[in-house]
Amino acid sequence: MTQLSAPGRPLRPRGKLLQEDARRHHRALLLQSLFRDGPASRADLARATGLTRVTVSDLVGGLVEEGLVEELGARPGGRVGKPATLVGFAPDAADVVCLDLSADGRVCGALVAPTGRVRLRRSAAVKGRRGDDAVALVLRLARDLVALAERPVLGVGVGSPGVVDPGGTVLDAPNLGWHGTPLSRALHERLGLPVHVANDANTAALGEHTFGRADSGHLMVLRVGTGVGAGLVLGGALLHGHGSAAGEVGHVVVDEDGEECACGRTGCLETLLAVPRLRARVDGLDPAARADALAGTGRRLGAALAPVVGALNLRHLVLSGPPDLLDGPLAGATADALRRRLMPVVGDDLVLRTSDLGEDVVLVGAAVLVLNAELGVS
Amino acid sequence: MTQLSAPGRPLRPRGKLLQEDARRHHRALLLQSLFRDGPASRADLARATGLTRVTVSDLVGGLVEEGLVEELGARPGGRVGKPATLVGFAPDAADVVCLDLSADGRVCGALVAPTGRVRLRRSAAVKGRRGDDAVALVLRLARDLVALAERPVLGVGVGSPGVVDPGGTVLDAPNLGWHGTPLSRALHERLGLPVHVANDANTAALGEHTFGRADSGHLMVLRVGTGVGAGLVLGGALLHGHGSAAGEVGHVVVDEDGEECACGRTGCLETLLAVPRLRARVDGLDPAARADALAGTGRRLGAALAPVVGALNLRHLVLSGPPDLLDGPLAGATADALRRRLMPVVGDDLVLRTSDLGEDVVLVGAAVLVLNAELGVS
Numbered sequence: 001m002t003q004l005s006a007p008g009r010p011l012r013p014r015g016k017l018l019q020e021d022a023r024r025h026h027r028a029l030l031l032q033s034l035f036r037d038g039p040a041s042r043a044d045l046a047r048a049t050g051l052t053r054v055t056v057s058d059l060v061g062g063l064v065e066e067g068l069v070e071e072l073g074a075r076p077g078g079r080v081g082k083p084a085t086l087v088g089f090a091p092d093a094a095d096v097v098c099l100d101l102s103a104d105g106r107v108c109g110a111l112v113a114p115t116g117r118v119r120l121r122r123s124a125a126v127k128g129r130r131g132d133d134a135v136a137l138v139l140r141l142a143r144d145l146v147a148l149a150e151r152p153v154l155g156v157g158v159g160s161p162g163v164v165d166p167g168g169t170v171l172d173a174p175n176l177g178w179h180g181t182p183l184s185r186a187l188h189e190r191l192g193l194p195v196h197v198a199n200d201a202n203t204a205a206l207g208e209h210t211f212g213r214a215d216s217g218h219l220m221v222l223r224v225g226t227g228v229g230a231g232l233v234l235g236g237a238l239l240h241g242h243g244s245a246a247g248e249v250g251h252v253v254v255d256e257d258g259e260e261c262a263c264g265r266t267g268c269l270e271t272l273l274a275v276p277r278l279r280a281r282v283d284g285l286d287p288a289a290r291a292d293a294l295a296g297t298g299r300r301l302g303a304a305l306a307p308v309v310g311a312l313n314l315r316h317l318v319l320s321g322p323p324d325l326l327d328g329p330l331a332g333a334t335a336d337a338l339r340r341r342l343m344p345v346v347g348d349d350l351v352l353r354t355s356d357l358g359e360d361v362v363l364v365g366a367a368v369l370v371l372n373a374e375l376g377v378s
Numbered sequence: 379m380t381q382l383s384a385p386g387r388p389l390r391p392r393g394k395l396l397q398e399d400a401r402r403h404h405r406a407l408l409l410q411s412l413f414r415d416g417p418a419s420r421a422d423l424a425r426a427t428g429l430t431r432v433t434v435s436d437l438v439g440g441l442v443e444e445g446l447v448e449e450l451g452a453r454p455g456g457r458v459g460k461p462a463t464l465v466g467f468a469p470d471a472a473d474v475v476c477l478d479l480s481a482d483g484r485v486c487g488a489l490v491a492p493t494g495r496v497r498l499r500r501s502a503a504v505k506g507r508r509g510d511d512a513v514a515l516v517l518r519l520a521r522d523l524v525a526l527a528e529r530p531v532l533g534v535g536v537g538s539p540g541v542v543d544p545g546g547t548v549l550d551a552p553n554l555g556w557h558g559t560p561l562s563r564a565l566h567e568r569l570g571l572p573v574h575v576a577n578d579a580n581t582a583a584l585g586e587h588t589f590g591r592a593d594s595g596h597l598m599v600l601r602v603g604t605g606v607g608a609g610l611v612l613g614g615a616l617l618h619g620h621g622s623a624a625g626e627v628g629h630v631v632v633d634e635d636g637e638e639c640a641c642g643r644t645g646c647l648e649t650l651l652a653v654p655r656l657r658a659r660v661d662g663l664d665p666a667a668r669a670d671a672l673a674g675t676g677r678r679l680g681a682a683l684a685p686v687v688g689a690l691n692l693r694h695l696v697l698s699g700p701p702d703l704l705d706g707p708l709a710g711a712t713a714d715a716l717r718r719r720l721m722p723v724v725g726d727d728l729v730l731r732t733s734d735l736g737e738d739v740v741l742v743g744a745a746v747l748v749l750n751a752e753l754g755v756s
Binding site for chain 1: 400541550594595596598608610612613615617618619620621622623624625626627629630631632634641643647681682683684685686688689690691692693718719720721723724727
């Protein structure tokens with residue numbers, strides 16, 4: 001935790017602060033290089049980052065002391081002269097406490113390594129808790145995970161349902177009874193750790209971008225569950241949108257002749273794609289009829305998403321949800337419909353697939369929220 | 379132009395370069411503050427940018443010497459003590475040579491002030507020139523404008539049709555016979571000035587963002603002409619997309635039962651919205667039937683764009699093209715259709731309007747390309 005100075009008295013003169021700002025920026029450059037590209041020598045790092053050898057050695061020394069970077073010995077291979085010593089991002093330096101509040105009736109948590117590996121899981125039933133009671137439940141789960149950590153905890157990352165503002169206030173999550181609930185502040189005050197909260201679909205998009213196979217920096221993750229929501233990483237950065245509601249596509253009307261929606265309108269994307277609707281449409285059908293029905297849904301999904309994929313020139317469209325529904329005819333028909341509707345320059349390069357990260361995509365994305373904010377890596 | 383050092387011999391030691399990097403960054407912070415927020419005292423600037431008073435005074439001194447910033451005298455109003463001296467961005471310090479290559483059969487150019495004011499215009503007929511001949515025509519127009527400038531020329535900005543890569547190579551502009559044409563390099567080599575090229579719709583989006591009333595940082599400009607294309611500024615930054623083709627929505631199929639398109643498919647957005655198609659559909663109709671037909675087009679446009687506006691949580695959607703077609707029933711019906719199809723949290727805040735900048739939107743956007751790259755302002 002940061003030690004604050006006495007009121008009205010700055011901790012350090014301004015010039016010093018600016019130097020520290022540059023130092024923090026350079027430190028993040030080095031960590032990012034080791035995180036994305038793997039072990040490197042100090043000379044490699046100087047070349048990759050444009051920093052001087054002296055600055056690199058100085059900063060690497062500090063990072064080794066902190067335990068975030070480790071010495072890995074001489075570079076393998078028989079070059080002439082003194083072999084370079086490699087350093088690498090230390091995967092066991094820290095844990096991240098990660099929470100996924102988007103599951104139906106449960107809050108799920110995990111300790112996640114900076115490599116994205118889930119070390120340990122815990123969860124708790126919501127049992128109808130709402131408002132402050134739901135916040136208290138989340139706090140308990142986070143506290144349990146902090147207590148279970150065997151390494152320093154870098155911070156707490158949370159993927160929450162609903163619209164979340166940049167300060168970590170949940171503007172609207174009806175299922176948990178949260179309306180303008182300052183979740184990030186509440187957890188930070190009680191845990192004394194850095195806390196970062198984002199919408200679950202946005203968190204999933206960060207997870208795919210950093211730990212999945214969708215690292216192009218131009219991707220949309222469509223989460224299909226009880227509801228439907230998307231997260232967008234564009235040009236490598238998470239899109240928030242004007243009112244923090246980017247990706248909220250579940251209640252966009254995509255078919256005016258579609259089914260009635262709980263929101264009172266007709267033909268929202270959720271009526272096409274939400275899991276309960278899909279199950280109701282295909283359960284009990286024989287395999288051929290089931291495949292037909294899922295392909296029909298895929299065709300309509302492709303038609304609805306073509307303007308989005310085209311306007312954004314996306315590289316990856318990732319479907320995240322039950323594989324028995326999404327994998328196969330639905331994903332195939334969505335991809336076909338998109339290609340038929342897009343210019344070759346966009347459609348040919350598009351990769352549509354289901355997420356390999358499965359249900360963990362929000363948890364590992366929550367780790368990215370923390371890695372990004374605290375270390376500058378993603 | 380930059381004076382290059384002898385091969386293999388760095389011009390300056392690294393540490394010095396890093397300091398210059400910081401200096402350039404701080405200089406851009408000051409210019410951006412004066413550009414966006416208007417005149418300020420040195421103390422105001424220190425507060426706004428977080429730089430020290432000493433750094434601000436030093437940098438402002440340099441900017442006044444260069445002529446980019448001017449002393450404006452004492453702040454009006456009767457405060458006690460010595461009144462603060464204001465400095466401001468100098469609108470007459472420089473000209474930007476701006477080119478719009480998206481018009482039908484003409485290349486249009488202008489000298490544009492850093493305030494976005496068009497000082498002087500020139501244009502030339504294309505007369506079927508293609509490939510290198512078209513590049514030569516553009517070069518001649520740019521040269522004429524450089525010769526006409528009465529102030530230092532900050533650089534050359536170009537809005538070109540087609541997909542343009544980040545290095546200013548036009549990947550594909552069939553009307554000018556350009557395929558992989560290094561337009562930026564060709565102009566830079568012959569003019570000896572900084573040159574920045576982008577797609578015309580992307581350039582228009584920058585123009586609206588900086589000089590129009592769509593300064594939210596979350597906007598799409600839809601250009602409606604012989605073809606249809608969009609430009610997106612998201613989170614304040616121009617979106618390029620995976621293959622530099624963001625905004626290329628003209629040949630996205632939006633209606634499988636629509637009209638046949640020149641590209642060989644059916645129901646592309648261009649068949650709905652391109653000016654020749656619109657005119658063919660409404661010319662000769664009586665006013666009521668014409669309004670009906672335009673409103674029908676607007677309804678279909680709103681349906682096609684709803685997933686885009688929803689996914690991106692846009693604040694501004696700007697239609698740019700002939701006002702007699704776009705203003706009125708078409709824009710009104712598009713807005714209605716969007717609101718009906720979007721969640722209130724997104725739809726209520728959406729502003730849909732036609733561009734005030736008219737046909738100048740690409741020219742002033744081309745100035746933003748240069749201001750942004752050369753001074754760090756936008």
